[in-house]
Amino acid sequence: MDLEIRHLRVLRAIADTGSVTKAASLLGLAQPAVTAQLQRIERALGGPLFDRDRRGATPTALGELVLARARVVLPAMKGLQEDAAQLAGHRSRPTQWRIGAVNGPILGGLISRLASLEDSLEVLTHPSHWADKLAEMAAERKLDFCIVGVCGDTIPGPAESGLVWREIATDAIFVMLPETHPLARRWEIDLAELSDAQWASMPGDGCFGDCFAAACARSGFSPRTMYEMDFGNAIDVVLAGHAVGLCKATFRRVDGVATVPIAGGPLRWRHLLGWHPRSEAARFAETMHTHAAAAYEESADRNPHYIEWRKAYPQFGPGVPSHDDMTKIISI
CATH class of the missing domain: 3.40.190.290 (D-Maltodextrin-Binding Protein; domain 2)
Structure with missing residues (x-):
């Protein structure tokens, strides 16, 4: 599986909310779907990204590395989309x-x-x-x-x-x-x-x-x-x-x-x-x-x-x- 921007958004949502369940609510997705997606991402990256228990989800060392990159990549991609839209004269209401x-x-x-x-x-x-x-x-x-x-x-x-x-x-x-x-x-x-x-x-x-x-x-x-x-x-x-x-x-x-x-x-x-x-x-x-x-x-x-x-x-x-x-x- 190739890592995509949407995967990084899922990881950031889990880290920001401290919970897979809360991340699912934030993203407007079902909790099982987010759990399954997290598991696919972890398999693709070769290890667990969060330690999960009844208190919530805490990033592992690998998770911290991925999240650090995600927090750079996601704003950059959003800025690229906005700049491209402005350059193209996108003026939607x-x-x-x-x-x-x-x-x-x-x-x-x-x-x-x-x-x-x-x-x-x-x-x-x-x-x-x-x-x-x-x-x-x-x-x-x-x-x-x-x-x-x-x-x-x-x-x-x-x-x-x-x-x-x-x-x-x-x-x-x-x-x-x-x-x-x-x-x-x-x-x-x-x-x-x-x-x-x-x-x-x-x-x-x-x-x-x-x-x-x-x-x-x-x-x-x-x-x-x-x-x-x-x-x-x-x-x-x-x-x-x-x-x-x-x-x-x-x-x-x-x-x-x-x-x-x-x-x-x-x-x-x-x-x-x-x-x-x-x-x-x-x-x-x-x-x-x-x-x-x-x-x-x-x-x-x-x-x-x-x-x-x-x-x-x-x-x-x-x-x-x-x-x-x-x-x-x-x-x-």
Whole structure:
């Protein structure tokens, strides 16, 4: 049997998932078919490529050698196919988008906008708390686009990933309080007024914790306990009065919870769109960015307080594309 590209994809899927069963699911194949294919590959290469037990599949020394070559060959072949398609003028319309996103206000509206353009267009989503994980998947061409949030001027993932990043919008960070809280109806709140509070926020990577601590220090105090928890639990501890929540200004309203701006807007959260410049998706990046920015503004419009408050803080909101950017937009 001659080794083919499809065989290398099977080996990489087993190594990436750590399981033949999970690899089969990832590849859309039956588990017995993947097992049989692995056995044929191992016979062709002269030895076992994985040690398999109840805990999963671990590459052998021979497996590591083959996988090292596969991780070079597979991206090279994909790049060759993409470059050849571009050179040949291949301009087919996409039928599917693979989009990864962290918690944020953009993905739902973006899906609706894409669906309105083409009934047959399929959008596959991959959620994560971790921007770096989504950046890694986009770099490996497992995602067409990723929508992530970062604190300050940081960029997700390693510089060598080669991804292109465009800012969709800059969100202000607000505080979440029970509607019965004495400060819940304020136009904005100085952080110093919450110096005795315990805090709750959603998990994620980046420097947000350090930036929050620095903002508190500028207001003359050190924050007490910071609870990292998922969205539902954060709402529960806020409603119970155990903690003050930190959220994006575009946070969707929840009964019993008030969101209030922090005076001066000391904390910001930048929503970024990322893609690989050599991917087929790259030629639609400007269109995707435009729809993502519109989805962000739709979410902001649900909070009239934020829209009014933003007039005094024009540094927040969607980025405005330049004239050059607009001339590059290609309809999907």
